Amino acid sequence: xxxxxxxxxxxxxxxxxxxxxxxxxxxxxxxxxxxxxxxxxxxxxxxxxxxxxxxxxxxxxxxxxxxxxxxxxxxxxxxxxxxxxxxxxxxxxxxxxxxxxxxxxxxxxxxx
Amino acid sequence: xxxxxxxxxxxxxxxxxxxxxxxxxxxxxxxxxxxxxxxxxxxxxxxxxxxxxxxxxxxxxxxxxxxxxxxxxxxxxxxxxxxxxxxxxxxxxxxxxxxxxxxxxxxxxxx
Numbered sequence: 001x002x003x004x005x006x007x008x009x010x011x012x013x014x015x016x017x018x019x020x021x022x023x024x025x026x027x028x029x030x031x032x033x034x035x036x037x038x039x040x041x042x043x044x045x046x047x048x049x050x051x052x053x054x055x056x057x058x059x060x061x062x063x064x065x066x067x068x069x070x071x072x073x074x075x076x077x078x079x080x081x082x083x084x085x086x087x088x089x090x091x092x093x094x095x096x097x098x099x100x101x102x103x104x105x106x107x108x109x110x111x112x
Numbered sequence: 113x114x115x116x117x118x119x120x121x122x123x124x125x126x127x128x129x130x131x132x133x134x135x136x137x138x139x140x141x142x143x144x145x146x147x148x149x150x151x152x153x154x155x156x157x158x159x160x161x162x163x164x165x166x167x168x169x170x171x172x173x174x175x176x177x178x179x180x181x182x183x184x185x186x187x188x189x190x191x192x193x194x195x196x197x198x199x200x201x202x203x204x205x206x207x208x209x210x211x212x213x214x215x216x217x218x219x220x221x222x223x
Contacts, residue, residue: 034211041217041219042217043215044202046212090155098160098162098206098208099157100155102154102155104153105152105153
């Protein structure tokens with residue numbers, strides 16, 4: 001069975017500092033991995049995805065994630081965060097049926 | 113812009129009173145999903161439609177039903193809401209084997 005583990009439930013960080021949100025997955029089949037961001041009282045927005053090809057994927061707002069098959073990880077990173085990055089971040093793996101299995105989420109809190 | 117729309121954004125119902133949440137999409141995707149997200153938890157899939165084929169998750173309570181009258185619309189019916197059904201309900205769509213697009217969600221309060 002596929003599963004996703006997000007090791008940190010909350011990550012506080014100061015503005016302009018780097019951040020890493022950790023995600024590990026378990027899957028016996030080919031994986032498709034996603035990071036979604038959720039702002040308060042809103043739905044989920046796709047941040048970036050890994051389907052195949054280059055193991056380093058980037059989003060338009062400075063986030064990147066690297067698929068590491070040997071470590072079964074897909075950690076999300078940003079070299080310099082902004083106050084506006086404060087949100088909850090969900091890592092997800094796609095099941096063969098097409099739906100997503102989500103991790104429990106990491107709340108990123110960026111402080112001035 | 114193509115999008116996933118959920119109405120209403122906030123719904124209040126009484127214990128045991130049936131309630132319907134709606135989702136519509138302009139993306140023409142053939143797959144639609146309903147997720148339940150309780151406070152500070154991950155979204156959990158309730159069921160999904162692949163075109164008209166309904167796929168229920170094994171642990172989705174019978175209290176939850178769904179209808180998809182056409183490609184664009186999908187409804188979530190809660191027949192007898194309990195206090196434990198208070199949550200954010202998220203609708204998502206996708207074309208086969210592609211990423212999912214989520215609506216803004218409906219926050220359900222049960223009094």
